[in-house]
Amino acid sequence: MALMLVKFDLKKRVKLAQSVWFMYWFAVLAGVLVFSMGLFFKIELRKRSELMDNNESHFLPNLLIFMGLIACGINTFGGKVCYDSLDPTKFAKWKPMLKSFLVFCVVFNALLFVTALLCFLMRIPLQFTLAEGLRNGMKYYKDTDTPGRCYMKRTLDLMQMEFRCCGNDNYRDWFEIQWVSNRYLDFSAKEVKDRIGSNVDGQYLMDGVPFSCCNPSSPRPCIQLQMTNNSAHYSYDHYTEELNVWKRGCRYALLSYYGGMMNTIGALVILVIMLEIAVTVGMQYVNSSLSTLANPEDPESESEGWILEKTVKETFTDIMDKMKAMGKGGKVEEGGEAAVATVS
Amino acid sequence: MPFMPVKFTLQKRVKLAQGVWMLYWLSVIVGIVIFSLGIFFKIELRKRSEMMDNNESHLVPNLLMLVGVLACGINAFGGKVCHDSLDPNKFSKWKPMLKMFLLLCCGFNVLLLLVALLCFLMQFAVYLTLAEGLKNGIKFYKDTDTPGRCFMKRTLDMTQIEFRCCGNNNFRDWFEVQWISNRYLDMSNDVVKDRVLSNVEGKYLMDSVPFSCCNPGSPRPCIQHHLTNNSAHYDYDHRTEELNIWVRGCREALFSYYSSMMNSIGALVILTISVDMAGLKYLCTALETMTDPENPESESEGWLLEKGVKETLADVLSKVKMMGKTNQVEEGQYVQSVVTQVFTDM
Numbered sequence: 001m002a003l004m005l006v007k008f009d010l011k012k013r014v015k016l017a018q019s020v021w022f023m024y025w026f027a028v029l030a031g032v033l034v035f036s037m038g039l040f041f042k043i044e045l046r047k048r049s050e051l052m053d054n055n056e057s058h059f060l061p062n063l064l065i066f067m068g069l070i071a072c073g074i075n076t077f078g079g080k081v082c083y084d085s086l087d088p089t090k091f092a093k094w095k096p097m098l099k100s101f102l103v104f105c106v107v108f109n110a111l112l113f114v115t116a117l118l119c120f121l122m123r124i125p126l127q128f129t130l131a132e133g134l135r136n137g138m139k140y141y142k143d144t145d146t147p148g149r150c151y152m153k154r155t156l157d158l159m160q161m162e163f164r165c166c167g168n169d170n171y172r173d174w175f176e177i178q179w180v181s182n183r184y185l186d187f188s189a190k191e192v193k194d195r196i197g198s199n200v201d202g203q204y205l206m207d208g209v210p211f212s213c214c215n216p217s218s219p220r221p222c223i224q225l226q227m228t229n230n231s232a233h234y235s236y237d238h239y240t241e242e243l244n245v246w247k248r249g250c251r252y253a254l255l256s257y258y259g260g261m262m263n264t265i266g267a268l269v270i271l272v273i274m275l276e277i278a279v280t281v282g283m284q285y286v287n288s289s290l291s292t293l294a295n296p297e298d299p300e301s302e303s304e305g306w307i308l309e310k311t312v313k314e315t316f317t318d319i320m321d322k323m324k325a326m327g328k329g330g331k332v333e334e335g336g337e338a339a340v341a342t343v344s
Numbered sequence: 345m346p347f348m349p350v351k352f353t354l355q356k357r358v359k360l361a362q363g364v365w366m367l368y369w370l371s372v373i374v375g376i377v378i379f380s381l382g383i384f385f386k387i388e389l390r391k392r393s394e395m396m397d398n399n400e401s402h403l404v405p406n407l408l409m410l411v412g413v414l415a416c417g418i419n420a421f422g423g424k425v426c427h428d429s430l431d432p433n434k435f436s437k438w439k440p441m442l443k444m445f446l447l448l449c450c451g452f453n454v455l456l457l458l459v460a461l462l463c464f465l466m467q468f469a470v471y472l473t474l475a476e477g478l479k480n481g482i483k484f485y486k487d488t489d490t491p492g493r494c495f496m497k498r499t500l501d502m503t504q505i506e507f508r509c510c511g512n513n514n515f516r517d518w519f520e521v522q523w524i525s526n527r528y529l530d531m532s533n534d535v536v537k538d539r540v541l542s543n544v545e546g547k548y549l550m551d552s553v554p555f556s557c558c559n560p561g562s563p564r565p566c567i568q569h570h571l572t573n574n575s576a577h578y579d580y581d582h583r584t585e586e587l588n589i590w591v592r593g594c595r596e597a598l599f600s601y602y603s604s605m606m607n608s609i610g611a612l613v614i615l616t617i618s619v620d621m622a623g624l625k626y627l628c629t630a631l632e633t634m635t636d637p638e639n640p641e642s643e644s645e646g647w648l649l650e651k652g653v654k655e656t657l658a659d660v661l662s663k664v665k666m667m668g669k670t671n672q673v674e675e676g677q678y679v680q681s682v683v684t685q686v687f688t689d690m
Contacts, residue, residue, distance in 0.1 A: 144563035157560030161505060184564045186578035211555045211566045216501035219488035220528045222555045234530035 002306035008289045010300045016289070017085045020282035024079035027279050028072055030272045035068025037265050044261065050155050051254070052133035060115075060122050064265070067115055071272070074108060077101070078283055085286050098287045105280045112273045119266030123259050130251050130258075134168045141210070142181040157212035163257065165250035166213035171227075173249075178203040179210060209245055218243040281307060361429045367619065368423035372416050374616050379412025381609050388605065394499045395598065396470075396477035404466050407459050408609065415616065418452055421445070456617045463610030467603045474595050474602075478512045485554070486525040501556035507601065509594040510557035515571075517593075522547040523554060553589060562587040 008016070042061035049056055081098070084090035137156050143149045160166055167173035185192050185204055196204050207228045214222035223244050226232040289305035308315050386405035393400055425442070428434035481500050487493045504510055511517035529536050529548055540548050551572045558566035567588050570576035 150563075153563070154560045161560070180565050181563075184578055189578075211558045211568070212560060214555045216498045216505070216556060219494075219497070219525070221524055224555070234528055234533075 002304070003308035003311060004306060006285065006289075006305045008303050008305050013286075013289055013303070014086060016282065016305075017082050017286055020279060020286055021079055021082040023275070023279050023282060024075050024082060027075040027272075027275050028079065030275055031068050031071030031075055033068075034071060034269060034272055035065055037268065038062070038064025038066075038068055041261065041265060044258070048155075048159070048254070050133075050152065051137050051159060052129045053136055055133065056129050057122075057125065060118055060262075063115055063118070064269075067112060070108065071112075071276070074105060075276075075279070078105075078279060082283070082286060085290060088290075091290060095287075095291070098283075102280065102284055102287065105276070105283070109273060109276050109280065112269060112276065116266050116269040116273065119262050119269060123255070123262060126258055127251075127255055130254050131168070134251050134254075138168065138173060138177055138179070141177075141179045144181065145183065157210060159254075160210070160212040160246070160250060163250060163253040164215075164246050165248045165253040166209060166246040167249055168251050169249040170247065171209050171213055171245050174209045174213070175205060175207050178205060180204060180206075213245040215243055215246055220244075358430060361426050365423055365426040368419050368426055371419040371616065371619060372423065374612075374619065375412050375415030375419055377412075378415060378609075378613065378616065379409055381612070382406070382408030382412055385605060385609065388602075392499075392503070392598070394477075394496060395481055395503060395594075396473045397480055399477065400473050401466070401469060404459075404462055404606070407462065408613075411456060411459050411613075414452060415456075418449060422449075453617050456613055460610045460613040460617070463606045463613065467599075467606055470602050470606075471595075471599050474598050475512070478595050478598075482512060482517055482521050482523070485521070485523045488525060489527065501554060503598070504554070504556040504590070504594060507594060507597040508559075508590050509592045509597040510553060510590040511593055512595050513593040514591060515553050515557055515589055518553045518557070519549060519551050522549060524548060524550075557589040559587055559590055562589075564588070 038061045041064065042058060045052075045056050045058060045061065078101070081091075081094045081101075084094060137152055140146070140149045140152045141156055142153070144153050182204075187193065192204065195206070196202055199205055206225070208225035209227065211222070211224055214224060223233055223236065223241075227245075228238050230237055284307055285305040288309075289303045292303045292305075293301050310318070382405045385408065386402060389396075389400050389402060389405065422445070425435075425438050425445070428438060481496055484490070484493045484496045485500055486497070488497050526548075529540075531537065531540075536548065539550070540546055543549055550569070552569040553571065555566070555568060558568065567577055567580065567585075571589075572582050574580055574582060
């Protein structure tokens with residue numbers, strides 16, 4: 001009793017082959033889409049790798065690129081086979097490969113599913129990488145004269161302006177590190193000496209933030225220095241002031257940006273999986289309908305098409321038996337050879 | 345002596361018709377591109393209309409959109425005619441309209457040329473509008489509580505950050521304007537009172553710039569206040585300092601952005617003109633001059649103009665003169681006959 005049996009005459013077979021060929025071309029475009037999404041994601045990670053300590057994992061975009069290429073190849077091949085299926089002579093040369101091709105398609109779909117799952121799960125390691133990278137970024141903000149770190153200030157400033165965020169968790173992170181380089185501090189000034197002397201590590205800490213934290217929507221000119229001192233500025237209360245600097249932390253901003261990107265890519269991969277399943281099922285129908293012709297010489301005879309030749313249970317037990325037989329066959333052969341060797 | 349004649353066999357005519365049909369579909373796509381460029385330009389002007397005092401002229405983008413739609417229509421019709429030209433029966437129903445269509449195409453090409461010219465010339469208007477608008481923008485920077493101007497600060501800050509510029513001509517424009525609102529000035533403070541009183545108009549001027557002028561590429565934290573006072577900052581010389589704030593003026597930055605956009609659009613429109621008409625003219629004349637009209641495989645000649653350029657111009661001028669004279673002497677049926685004569689002779 002076959003699974004989802006459908007009767008086919010010549011007209012229906014031709015329609016089936018044409019529609020499956022059409023779907024295969026869409027699937028090729030979907031493969032190109034997956035490839036380009038992987039490429040885009042890789043470029044976005046590369047752009048901000050400084051903020052992630054050059055430590056970010058490129059596993060997911062590389063996997064997407066690889067999957068996209070394979071999808072293109074498989075679907076082009078499937079389209080060619082579908083196109084040839086209308087001509088019995090051409091189809092005869094593809095027939096032997098078709099069963100293994102379909103098995104390969106099923107395995108590929110399972111891999112695509114794993115990729116989609118990874119897209120949703122890779123958010124978690126990214127969170128840790130971002131937290132670590134941003135903390136180091138802020139630490140090296142002042143080192144504009146150290147080779148290898150001289151662009152950290154510019155990268156961090158541009159990032160804070162673009163993503164509208166300040167600091168790691170919030171703007172107070174800037175109060176805990178020295179972000180003004182010693183080259184621009186006047187060590188002969190009493191105020192500077194006092195501040196450094198009063199700090200355990202000898203760092204010049206202040207309750208100020210860089211200019212890139214400023215919010216342009218604020219009605220008053222930006223207050224970046226002496227932020228917690230209400231009397232330093234006219235009509236200013238730092239407890240109620242909300243529009244002066246960005247309130248959001250950069251870790252949260254970057255995470256929501258990359259998280260949104262990965263969610264979209266994961267959703268698109270799931271759509272591609274559904275398309276791939278559809279074309280695999282269609283190809284199986286094409287294959288089965290062309291192999292069960294009532295009269296093999298007459299192309300206009302009727303035939304049957306199915307997804308599985310027997311029911312799901314029977315097919316499963318068949319596969320298990322085959323695997324056991326393969327395993328036993330190996331053991332018996334070894335035993336036989338050993339017996340022959342001992343005899344001779 | 346026809347202008348640029350070419351001999352055509354059936355095969356050559358078929359090839360010409362197919363090639364011109366493809367060219368027409370390309371032109372339809374180009375028409376769509378011109379339409380979308382017009383929309384893009386309109387959106388870009390709208391985005392920054394505050395910087396231009398809401399005074400900018402939307403003539404060029406509106407014209408581009410109109411021309412794009414017309415181009416699509418005309419080229420789609422031309423493609424249909426080309427497609428039918430391979431079948432003599434179908435082509436015979438288009439034949440009478442063809443001369444009118446070619447005339448319309450010539451007029452449309454003149455319009456395209458006008459639009460391209462406008463793209464290049466309207467840049468002067470944009471420059472002047474920008475200068476005026478930015479000057480007012482800087483003046484209204486502090487008016488974040490005045491309805492209608494409360495977003496000027498935000499717009500100007502984002503423009504300076506995005507285009508990496510400061511002030512109108514350069515950063516010193518900010519020294520001449522009070523850009524801090526009186527609401528945030530402590531009028532009881534002696535320093536503030538001195539500064540306000542020492543100014544003729546009672547404005548609080550200072551040698552500082554807003555934070556959006558800061559250059560993130562500077563190795564040191566941004567110096568926005570007391571810019572001309574070297575002793576206010578450690579190891580600072582305002583004459584040699586180049587990386588601290590943006591040195592470019594916003595008028596120059598915005599103008600170079602808009603002018604490059606208008607130059608590219610103008611160049612594309614000129615390309616559209618040159619891609620357009622010669623092919624169809626060849627095809628139509630080739631089909632008309634078949635030596636044996638019943639045999640589709642006969643040879644024929646195609647040209648751009650029936651006589652030389654000079655002769656054709658002289659012909660057209662004399663026809664126009666005759667038309668004028670006839671109008672004065674007799675109206676009605678004479679005018680009709682002369683007009684048809686002009687069209688059949690083209």
